[in-house]
Structures are given as structure tokens and as C-alpha cells.
Amino acid sequence: MASDWIDIGGSEAVHETAPFSAEVDGFPIVVVRCGAKIYAVEDRCSHDGEALGEAEVESCQIICPRHGAHFCLRTGEALTPPAYEPLRTFNVREENGRVLVERPA
Numbered sequence: 517m518a519s520d521w522i523d524i525g526g527s528e529a530v531h532e533t534a535p536f537s538a539e540v541d542g543f544p545i546v547v548v549r550c551g552a553k554i555y556a557v558e559d560r561c562s563h564d565g566e567a568l569g570e571a572e573v574e575s576c577q578i579i580c581p582r583h584g585a586h587f588c589l590r591t592g593e594a595l596t597p598p599a600y601e602p603l604r605t606f607n608v609r610e611e612n613g614r615v616l617v618e619r620p621a
Contacts (some may be wrong), residue, residue, distance in 0.1 A: 523616055524538040524615050527613050530547050530549045530615055535548050535559075535568055535578065536548070537567075540620060543606075545617065548589050550589055554608050556608040557592050557603040561582065561583075562585075563594075563601075580599065583598050585597065586599075587599065592605040
């Protein structure tokens with residue numbers, strides 16, 4: 517039976533100011549540290565599909581580089597226009613210096 521968690525890399529690659537891009541079972545995601553926790557969201561702005569791998573991050577929010585929509589990293593909620601739909605979130609954890617993302621259902 518396959519593991520429910522996928523190792524996407526070392527936790528030293530995950531920062532508070534820049535997203536770490538990865539792919540989990542065909543889903544592009546970005547992982548960002550916010551204080552002691554890490555969060556994973558889909559790597560696609562819900563407004564126009566722009567990749568978020570080059571996005572700015574501040575105050576536990578990821579900001580779409582194309583039109584400036586802000587999303588909450590904790591919940592995926594769209595916080596500012598032009599985005600109104602949330603980002604998909606993924607369960608993520610750190611274990612033994614590695615970042616593990618739960619396999620999408």
C-alpha cells in the first residue's frame with residue numbers, strides 16, 4: 517500500500533518570504549513557512565491561473581504576482597479582489613528535517 521504522505525524535500529528549503537514549489541501526484545503546490553508552521557496550497561491563482569511559485573509572501577499571505585490577489589496560507593481563503601475563490605489547501609508536516617505532504621484524495 518502506498519504511503520499517504522509524500523516527501524517533497526528538506527525543510528531547510530521552506531521559507532517565510534518565498535514559496536517552495538513542488539508537485540504532489542500531479543498537483544502543483546507551493547509550501548511556505550509561517551512562524552513555526554508550514555502550509556501548502558495549490559500553485560495556481562484562483563482568479564486567472566497564474567503560478568504562485570514567484571509570489572511574494574507576507575503576514576501568512578501569498579500574493580499573486582499578476583494581479584495582486586492575497587490568499588490566506590492557513591485556509592486558502594481569497595482575501596482581496598480580483599480573486600474570490602479559495603485556493604486548495606494540502607495537509608503538510610515536518611518530520612526528521614523533511615517536508616511531507618498528504619496525498620490528495
